[in-house]
Amino acid sequence: MSRYTHSTTAPSRTYTVVFQIVVVLALVGLWYLLTTTKAVTADQLPPVGSTLSSAKDILTQSNTLHDLAVSIYELISAFIIATVVGIGLGFLLGEYGRHRAGVKRVVEAGLGTALATPKFIFLPVLVLLIGAGYWEKVIYGLSDGIIIMILSASAAAYTVGENERILAKSYKMSKIQFFWKVFVPSALLPVIEALRISMVLVISGVMLAEMYISNAGMGFLIFQAGTQDEVPWLIGAILVVAALAIVLNSAFQIVEKSIGRWRP
């Protein structure tokens, strides 16, 4: 969270929050300057006021609220699936990889390639194959997030230390005790960090899917506003999505901070 220091003391957290607010205010100020001095036209960047009022409309009018609800619903589904399946598969891969390092390497290389491939180009194929409904958007939306989750959970499991395993053995811990008392606490922080990144990827994935294979959702709204030159609506919708991402991101950071108190 803190860009300046690793210390977890209160002042540095305050500075970080202040810094973030300053950055936002500076951007808004720049925006205001650009539009009032006519450095850009209203078609390129609409004035602050009209954009904010569109954002407010999006959050109050029932048809746009429906779009927001659709997006959030898809996001939650995609995120939960990416998390549960990703962590499960990742832990299995990491534990299995302790005995079969070769298999782990091959699987991870495959996943790395999949992550590096722009899945966007497969979207038309996906639509042809399975259609363009709710689940297609979810599946497309979670594809990158789940890969990140598998890779991180696998790495987290793999790094649960040999010392800690021996310690557990010396106390004759059962598999379940080991899982809850050693494995989970040890892997928890890297996994939560990965959750945050996964969430960002899921948001982009769902938005992209909505833009191209859907007739509802914030992605659809952005796409429509873009093609119909409704610039205040366009920027307003983007602001809403960005605000959603920032809020979720901060929530995760707060969780990370409070869980990671023991960290050096």
Next chain:
Amino acid sequence: MTQSINKFSMKASAEPNAINPTSADLTGHDGTVDVRGLTVCYTDSRKQKHTVLQDVSFNVPSGTFATVIGPSGSGKSTLLKILGGLHPAEAGETVIGGRLITEPNPDLVTIVFQDSSLLPWRTVIRNVALPLETAGVNRLEREERAQKVLELVGLGDCIHKYPRELSGGMKQRVAIARGLVVEPSVLLMDEPFAALDEQSRYEMGEELLKLWDRLKSTVIFVTHNLSEAVFLADKVIVLEGRPATVGQTVDVNFSRPRDLGLMVSPEFHVVRDQLYTSLKRDRIRSSGTYSWSQESPGPNGELLKGDR
């Protein structure tokens, strides 16, 4: 703590059939350690077998403080793993308090590892309570017992700290407290003070002796420091050769309680030099397999590891 109650169950556990670690009457044990003809191998990544310990035999009577000394890589940690039931032996057997050791016996034998291996996400008291927690002791009792042992090792004030907030010496005290909290009959210690500076190392040793004096459990303490080995021990077990075997065992009869003043006495030097000579002979026999960093014992008789 309560090792005196042990005498109670000594008779029961002396029977070879008392290998039933489930019942509560086994909490206090006879701490006699009997190692006979132990041979231990490791299989490396290329599936090749290496013998690390060859035909190791020794006996440590209950309540004795024994130290195990030998050069780096001679198999000291391996020996403790066997005693702790963490590694199978190729041949031979280990009997502790009448129980044949084939798996960990956390109520009978506990290990303080070479690094303190505290769980960083647990506070001091929760680290110490971990063995009790694993054994199913209820929260109130385990925290009470953990608190008591922590006071014993002088950490009564730090129970809610995280390991990162402790110095190396304090971490080792926590690890010792964790080893003692189940009131084991045998405490195995793997170079617990190796990471400390010279001064703290001997001071911790002195404190450990005081603690042991109250608990009277058997201690098997691994070190590669000659002075430490002699200062602490009733009995020094020397591992020599490759694969290692017991070169000799030396009884150390200095009176107790001992304080650090003992280390400057001439008698102390006689015993230490005797050990040193024997180890040096072994080094020459195995011609350069081990690298002592000094030709003669330093002021502290330190047998430095090549990489330290």
